[in-house]
Amino acid sequence: MLLYVLLTIIFFVAILFLESFFLSLFGLSIFFVLFLFLYKKIDLKILIAVSAFISFFFDVVLNLPLGCTFLSLVSSLFLYRLFSLFLSTETGFFSFVFKMLAIFLFYIITFYIQRIFVFGNLGYFDINLFVSSFVKAMVSIVLLLIFENIAQRLRGKNNGSVLRFK
Numbered sequence: 001m002l003l004y005v006l007l008t009i010i011f012f013v014a015i016l017f018l019e020s021f022f023l024s025l026f027g028l029s030i031f032f033v034l035f036l037f038l039y040k041k042i043d044l045k046i047l048i049a050v051s052a053f054i055s056f057f058f059d060v061v062l063n064l065p066l067g068c069t070f071l072s073l074v075s076s077l078f079l080y081r082l083f084s085l086f087l088s089t090e091t092g093f094f095s096f097v098f099k100m101l102a103i104f105l106f107y108i109i110t111f112y113i114q115r116i117f118v119f120g121n122l123g124y125f126d127i128n129l130f131v132s133s134f135v136k137a138m139v140s141i142v143l144l145l146i147f148e149n150i151a152q153r154l155r156g157k158n159n160g161s162v163l164r165f166k
Helices: 002-025 030-037 044-061 068-083 093-119 127-154
Strands: none
Touching: 002 030, 002 044, 030 044, 030 068, 030 093, 030 127, 044 068, 068 093, 093 127
16 A cells, blocks of 8 residues: 555656656646546546646646646547547547547647636637647657557557556
8 A cells, every 4th residue: 555655656746747847848748648548548537536636736836827737638638528429539540630639629728728817818819829739739649659559568468457567
């Protein structure tokens, strides 16, 4: 039990550090990529609860309006689930297209929610915002592919729930 608590604290500090680092340096949200990676792998209630807890810490550490990250995360997840009604988001080409679209919308929604909370208006609509969000979404999809490839290599061929290390 103590080991789980220590691993949870280490994971929390590591994800807080990585999110702050990548968000400040490149504008990338590793947290949302990790959220999409874990979306169908663990229970949604647990994932939402842990994400709410961590996202409120991100808002405090990154000096964002409280609840901004979580609201962006939930609205992007809602749109992703809405996309999954039309085509399969489990495997294949369309799964990554929908994930990229959800990540793209996450960056757009995060920008505009921050503007609404801080200034009280939407601000401006600029093509540079959409291009930069698209590039961030492309890089985030590559990170998501790397996460899924690592997870696939760690899993055994016979049992998908057992991790094995080479």
